[in-house]
Amino acid sequence: MKCKLSLVAKEIIIAHDTGVPSAINLLEGIHAASFPVLFHEISFLTVWAKDEGDKDQQEGNLVVECSGKELVREKIEIAFGA
Secondary structure, X not given: OEEEEEEEEEEEEEOOOOXXXXXXXXXXXXXXXXXXXXXXXXXXXXXXXXXXXXXOEEEEXXXXXXXXXXXXXXXXXXXXXX
């Protein structure tokens, strides 16, 4: 598998009829008076391409780090559709 796109935005909307995602208010940089910064709501979108021979179902971990310190680790499942 290869990651084709990763981004963080305030909101990710997925069209009901086409399944195409739209990212609203992309987070391109963080400007804060001090750290740590609290974000009440953010969304993370990633798009993966399946290589030949890869399984349709894959498991992995989403890890969020800041300055080398692990903040979040969550198991995820990637399911490629037809």
